[in-house]
Amino acid sequence: MTTDAALTPGLIAAVALGGALGALVRYLVTVALAGRETPPGPVVIVNVVGSLLSGLALGALTDPTLLVVAVSGFCGGLTTFSTLSVESVQLVMDGRWRRAAGGMLVNVVAGVAAVAIGIALGGTLVETFGR
Numbered sequence: 001m002t003t004d005a006a007l008t009p010g011l012i013a014a015v016a017l018g019g020a021l022g023a024l025v026r027y028l029v030t031v032a033l034a035g036r037e038t039p040p041g042p043v044v045i046v047n048v049v050g051s052l053l054s055g056l057a058l059g060a061l062t063d064p065t066l067l068v069v070a071v072s073g074f075c076g077g078l079t080t081f082s083t084l085s086v087e088s089v090q091l092v093m094d095g096r097w098r099r100a101a102g103g104m105l106v107n108v109v110a111g112v113a114a115v116a117i118g119i120a121l122g123g124t125l126v127e128t129f130g131r
Contacts, residue, residue, distance in 0.1 A: 004064040005064035005065045005067070005068045006065075011065060011068065011069070014065070014069045014073065015068060015069055015072055015073040016073070017073065018069045018070065018072075018073020018074040018076075018077065019072075019073045019074065019076055019077035020077060021073075021074055021077065022050070022073065022074040022075060022076060022077025022078035022079075023077040023078070024077075025046070025077075025078055026042075026046045026077065026078050026079075026080060029042045029045055029046055030042040030046075033045070040106065041087075041103070043080065043083050043084050043087055043103070043107065044103065044106055044107055044110065046078050046079055046080065047079050047080065047081075047084065047107045047110075047111050048107075048110045048111055048114045049078070049114075050075045050078040050079035050111075051075075051079065051110075051111040051112070051114035051115045051118070052114035052115070052117060052118045053070070053074070053075050053078070053118065054070075054071050054075045054079075054115055054118060055114060055115035055116060055117060055118020055119040055120075055121070055122065056118040056119075056121060056122040056125075057070040057071050057075070057118075057122070058071065058115075058118070058119050058122065059118060059119035059120065059121065059122020059123045059125075059126070060122030060123070060125055060126050060131075061122075062131055079111075084103070084104065084107055087100075087103065088100040088103060088104055091103070
């Protein structure tokens with residue numbers, strides 16, 4: 001994502017705060033779903049929701065500052081490829097390679113689809129309600 005937002009101390013603080021809030025939401029989702037083996041797991045949920053929100057922001061926001069705070073900050077803190085990677089390796093080490101492969105596939109495919117849907121939905125919202 002490229003942005004025309006000026007790199008200022010205020011923007012840096014806003015992106016950091018957005019990232020902290022996204023990470024907090026990710027943690028709360030993980031805690032709320034702890035111990036449940038029902039799909040989708042917390043990592044899939046935050047990655048797909050974060051991808052959808054990123055797409056919505058890309059499709060609907062025109063203010064470069066809001067865009068970078070929403071996508072790089074909040075959605076960057078919410079989604080987590082590193083956690084997906086660690087979880088996948090742990091599953092493989094436990095002999096659950098099919099679940100690991102399935103989780104990776106679902107995260108990537110659903111995440112990409114959610115971004116595309118979000119961009120389309122964001123554009124539709126802008127056309128309907130204006131910016």
